[in-house]
Amino acid sequence: MGPTREQFIQYAPAALAVVPLVAGPWSALAAAAAGACAWAVNTSAPHLRSLIACGLTTTGCGIAAGEVLASGMNPLIALGLAVPAGAAALAHHRNLTGHIPAAALTPATTTKGAGTGAGLTSQEQVIAAWWAEFISGPTQTEGRKLIQPGANLEHLGLQIDGDHVAFTGIITLPPGQQVKVREADIAAVYRVPVSQVELGDPKHYAPNALPVTVQLKVAAAQPQITAGAPTTPQELWAVYVGVPEGAMPGTTLTVTRYDGPLDWEGTATRDRRAIGTVNLQDLAGNLDLETIQIALAPGDKPSQMGIRVMREHALMHGTMLSSVLDELSMDARGYVRAGTYVDSRAALLPLAQPGSGARHLYLVGGSRSGKSGLLEQILLSAHKSRIAVILASPQAGTIAGASLAAYCGDGLDEAMGALRLAYALMLDREARYRSPAFPFTDPLVLFVIDEAHMLLSASSPYHLEAKAIVEQLTRRSLKRGIGVVLATQTPLAEDLGNSTVIRSQLLIGGGAVFLRCARGQGSLVGANAVEGAEGIDLSMIPSQWPGQYAKVSDRDMSGLATEVAAAPEDGTFGLGYLLTPGSQAVQFRSLHLDVPPVSLAGGGSPVRIEDCDAWRERDTIAQTPMVDKRGKNLIGSLADLLAAAEGAPSSQEAAHHHPGGLHVVAGSSRPSAPGAAAGASDGQELIKPRILELLREQSIPMTAETIARKLGTSAKNIKPRLSELKKRDEVTNENGLWRAA
Structure with a gap:
């Protein structure tokens, strides 16, 4: 290989300094040839000027040296002429130093402490x-500062x-x-x-x-993620999810199945620490996916969480209800099958808690989300489990399995009547079961409220009464064997009458099902946050599966079908999240009803509610408002309720007309007891039973003065009776606060 362009420009002056000593006058031709070659290799103007100046100097010195030798003069004189020629070559070399390419600074073979070699020493x-040359000096090239x-x-x-x-x-x-x-x-x-x-x-x-x-x-940055490699999920996890600002900090991913970047399963593990709740929206953002493509499955250990990423959703084809009909009956733990989890396991829902009462359920789902189908499935499960049902359906004619209910309030006014009946039944059982002993001889009751926002929202004419009743039901009904299933269209607080009590009691007392909601109304963050379902946005659940629009357009529309059964994969009905107490919300899909629930019930009459005062007077109770005109002072005992239903002045009404505005509590559960109790309020023998009834009913500690005010008597009549009850271990006293033992 010949010399490079840089080598030619740098070493040509040295050749010009030597050639005149040998070639004599012919060195002028050599200098001309060097200049022509420099021009040919496209040398820059500063390089060319430096080369010409060096060439002229060395050529002149060479001609003079040749003449000295030809005339026979002392050869030392000719040798002395080589000094200016060498100086010109050195000056040319220095001029080239400021224009060496940057690549020359970083040769691949250079190491610290390298010895002196050809060209640059180190x-x-x-x-x-x-x-x-450029910063400090002391030398300075002309024209450079x-x-x-x-x-x-x-x-x-x-x-x-x-x-x-x-x-x-x-x-x-x-x-x-x-x-x-x-x-x-x-x-x-x-x-x-x-x-x-x-x-x-x-x-x-x-x-x-x-x-x-x-x-x-600087070394080139190596890509952290290799596209298409089998370990891509682990690398994505380490870079975006397991970092401190990720959705699951401090976790590592172990892939158990990998069929591509959008179809894999794995387990996230955190070293000896619980993972806790996971914000699904943050996790989807970390993995650059939609929330519907990710499913979480809590593991057996709190430090583990199952992860599934799906290209085609595992629940697209659904599960027919008729194929799992035998699983709809309640098991020994009080669970029924509500659907199928994304990992193909049965999704179980609690309807009762054997040994301690019933369970609540909070159901959220917008139009065409599958909410009514799930309610019909719950009615069928209750029927097969011998659980009585009271149904309140403000929007008439929306529940196909309404005939399975023992009492159905169809329409807004009738639904409010069903709500009053459920509350009266709870008061009746409280009067009959002072110390609940399970199992009840009476059946468990499931009170189902569909479209509850029509009763509870501020725009409802029954807003105040319905809110007061539902708050009391969710607080007090479980231990009396009455569970509440409340269904609304959105998780917004407005749908529950802006009551934090109702939703918190529903979630504590049972589970929750979240289905698709309208856009902008399905977020479970901020004021609508639910523990265990952080980051879920129900409006992100699509109404149809990806590619469904193309599937519909490709169908043969040449004929008209008179009877067509909709396939489960035609929409995302019933797709959502199931949350049970103490767990993470898990993606599931409710069962698909291919026939009406009444047909699956196999005939038979609905499970009846026990024969009691509330049930016998159900029609009258359903028409009796339970709050005053201001929407306050909810009736608190069955005796007052029956008295109000019969139109007689109750102890509550008497309290409104009492000069001191005091509330008199009835002493018996029979309708005739309030008057007798009120008339004998000063009688010593009736005070102790009334004290016990008040303390058991209120379930809160009270001072003797508070008890006296509520019973409409003086504290001097109450204190001796409290002491007597304490000796019999029927009440307790802690720092002046009395409560039932």
Whole structure:
């Protein structure tokens, strides 16, 4: 191989300095040839000028040396003429130093402490030469201005690590002077980005001595994620999810099945610490997926969480109800099958808690989300489990299985009547079961409220009464064997009458099912946050599966079908999240009803409610408002309720007309008892039963004065009776607060 362009420009003057000593006058031709070659290789103007000047000098010296030798003069004179020729060659070499490409600074074979070789002696000498030439001096090329004369680079050190090359040093000046060299100046000299130059902060160093670090060559950043590799999920997890700002910080992923970047399963593990609740929306953002493509499955250990990423959803084809009909009956733990989890396991829903009462259920779902189908399935499960049902359906004619209910309030007014009946039944059982002993001889009761927002929202004419009744039911009905299933269209607080009590009691007392909601109304964050379902946005559940629009357009529409059964995969009906107490919301899909629930019930009459005062007077109770005109003072006992239903003045009404505005509590559960109890309020024998009834009914500790005010008598009549009850261990006293034992 011939010499490179740089080698030719650099070493041509040396040849011109030697040729005149041999070729004599013919060296002029050699100089001309060198200039022509420099022009041919496209040399820059400064290089060409330097080469011409060097060529003229060396050629003149060569001609003079040739003449001296030809005339027979002393050869030492001819040898002396080589000195100016060498000086010209050295000047040309120095002119070339400021124009060496940046690649020359970082040769791949250079190492710190390399010995002197051909051309440049070492990498450190090149760096120092550039510094002296452009920044500090003392030499200065004509037409070039030094950045700061005297700002020398001391303690130069070179660092080479693979593709990374950097040098460090200290910029020093005599005492009393200040370093004025800036990062941009150094970057311009060494032809690197300003971001690769770092100067010491003058606040922390002497003004005449600042450390400097220059990254001459930065190693190329290696990609952290390799597309298409089997370990892509682990790498994605480590980079975006397991980091401190990720959805599951401190976790690592173990992939158990991998069929592509959008179809894999794995287990997230956190070292000896619980993972806790996971924000599904944040996790989907970390993995650059839609929330519907990710399913979480809590593991047996709190430090583990199952993860599933799906290209085609595992629940697209659904599960027919008729194929799992035998699983709809309640098991020994009080659970029924509500659907199928995304991992193909049965999704179980609690309807009762054997040994302690019933369970609540909070159901959210917008139009065409599958909410009514799930309610029909719950009615069928209750029927097969011998659970009586009271149904309140403000929107008439929406529940196909309404005939399975023992009492159905169809329509707004009738639904409010069903709500009153459920409350009366709870009061009746409270009067009959002072100390509940399970199992009940009476059947469990499930009170189902569909479209509850029509009763509870502020725009409802029954807003105040319905809110007061539902709050009391969700608080007190479970231990009396009455569970509440409340269904609304959105998780917004407005749908529950802006009552935090109702939703908290529903979630504590049972489970929750979240189906698709209208856009902008399905977020479970902020004021609508639900523990265990953080980050879920129900409006992100699609109404149809991806590609469904194309599937519909490709169907054969040439004929008209009179009877067509909708396939489960035609929509996302019943797709949502199931939340049970103490767990994470898990993606599931309710069962698909291919036939009406009444047909699946197999005939038979609905499960009847026990024969009691509330049930016998159900029609009258359904028409009796339970609050006053201001929507306050909810009737608190069955005796008052039956008295109000019969139109007789109850103890509550008497309290409104009492001069002191005191509330008199009835002493018996029979309708005739209130008057007798009120008339004998001063009788000593009737005070103790009334005290016990008050303390058991209120379930809160009270002072003797408070008990006296509620019973409409004086404290001096109450205190001796409390002492007697305490001796019989029927009441307790803690710091002056009395409660039933």
